[in-house]
Structures are given as structure tokens and as C-alpha cells.
Amino acid sequence: MLVTKPYNRERAVEYARRWALDRNPLFIDFTEIGGNCTNFVSQAVLAGSCTMNYTPDFGWYYISEDDRAPAWSGVEYFFDYITETPLFREQNGGVGPFATVVEREAVMLGDVIQYANRAGDWYHTVIVTGFDGEEILISAQSDDALDRPVSSYRNAVTKRYLHIESVRFEVNDDLCFERLISGTAEQPEEPNGVE
Numbered sequence: 001m002l003v004t005k006p007y008n009r010e011r012a013v014e015y016a017r018r019w020a021l022d023r024n025p026l027f028i029d030f031t032e033i034g035g036n037c038t039n040f041v042s043q044a045v046l047a048g049s050c051t052m053n054y055t056p057d058f059g060w061y062y063i064s065e066d067d068r069a070p071a072w073s074g075v076e077y078f079f080d081y082i083t084e085t086p087l088f089r090e091q092n093g094g095v096g097p098f099a100t101v102v103e104r105e106a107v108m109l110g111d112v113i114q115y116a117n118r119a120g121d122w123y124h125t126v127i128v129t130g131f132d133g134e135e136i137l138i139s140a141q142s143d144d145a146l147d148r149p150v151s152s153y154r155n156a157v158t159k160r161y162l163h164i165e166s167v168r169f170e171v172n173d174d175l176c177f178e179r180l181i182s183g184t185a186e187q188p189e190e191p192n193g194v195e
């Protein structure tokens with residue numbers, strides 16, 4: 001059974017600020033082999049969700065350099081996963097964080113922004129880590145940045161703003177039911193991950 005829990009924006013931002021100018025040794029650094037931006041944002045979103053989706057090809061997870069979902073480190077794949085394009089939602093069962101595309105005014109801390117160039121290619125993923133008046137501040141890797149003004153990206157022609165709504169995770173209540181129906185159940189426990 002799928003249940004939801006809040007996305008912890010404060011933890012996502014704390015992680016992004018901690019690692020924006022450094023590299024977490026738990027993850028490979030793709031900076032020299034195509035870019036590390038989406039890998040870094042995935043790490044921060046994981047810090048705010050603590051839920052991965054281990055579905056091959058259509059999930060969102062990182063185990064190692066050789067065992068990770070395309071959505072973990074690919075700009076377009078991340079978008080398809082997090083916004084639950086129909087194919088991804090059907091294939092991955094909906095587990096993990098999910099987002100909607102919103103207008104700039106709806107962006108909150110811990111949300112994600114992606115940039116496209118003049119050719120229309122989506123090439124960069126960043127995370128919102130602050131605000132300075134009306135200016136959105138982001139943190140990123142590849143072109144490392146800590147609280148950089150979003151307006152300073154001169155090559156970005158188009159932006160899409162991804163507001164992370166919540167996090168879905170799987171709860172197995174079969175054991176609870178079996179204990180209850182047999183009359184040997186203890187007090188049912190709270191679902192794992194619910195605060």
C-alpha cells in the first residue's frame with residue numbers, strides 16, 4: 001500500500017548547502033564525464049525524502065556507479081521521473097518524491113529548477129536553497145554554486161520550476177492484518193517513515 005509523507009525541505013537545503021562546493025564520497029562524481037548537476041540534486045532530494053524507487057530503468061535510485069537509475073543523473077530522465085510522466089508512473093509504481101511544474105512564484109525552498117539552452121536542450125538541474133527578496137538562490141554542481149542568483153545563468157533561455165509535492169512510499173500491512181485476524185496481534189505499529 002502506498003502512503004505519503006511530507007518532503008523535508010529543510011533537510012534537502014541543508015544537504016545542498018553542505019555539499020554544493022564539495023563532493024559526498026558516498027556518490028560518484030560525474031563532473032568530468034558529462035556533468036554532476038542532476039546527481040547532486042538527486043542527493044539533496046534524497047536527503048529531503050529518504051525514499052528511493054528501485055525499479056530498473058524507470059525508478060530513481062543510486063547504489064553505485066554501475067547500479068543506478070537513469071533518472072538519478074540524467075536531466076530529462078529526472079524530469080520524467082519526478083513529474084511522473086505517464087510511462088514512468090505506470091512502470092515504477094509511484095514510489096518516491098513527486099513534483100509538478102509550477103510558475104516561478106510558487107517555488108519554495110528545496111524545489112528544483114532545470115535550464116534549457118537556445119536549442120531547447122535541457123542541460124542543467126539545480127536546487128533552490130534560498131531567496132534574496134524576489135531573487136531565487138540556487139545551489140548546484142558541475143558549475144559549482146552555493147546560493148547563486150538564478151538570474152545569473154546567462155546561457156539559460158528557458159527554465160522549468162519543479163515543486164516537490166510529497167513523497168510516496170510502500171507500506172506492507174499484510175503482517176498487521178495476519179496478526180489481527182489470528183487474534184495474536186500486538187498494537188499495530190505506525191507506518192515506517194511517517195512522522
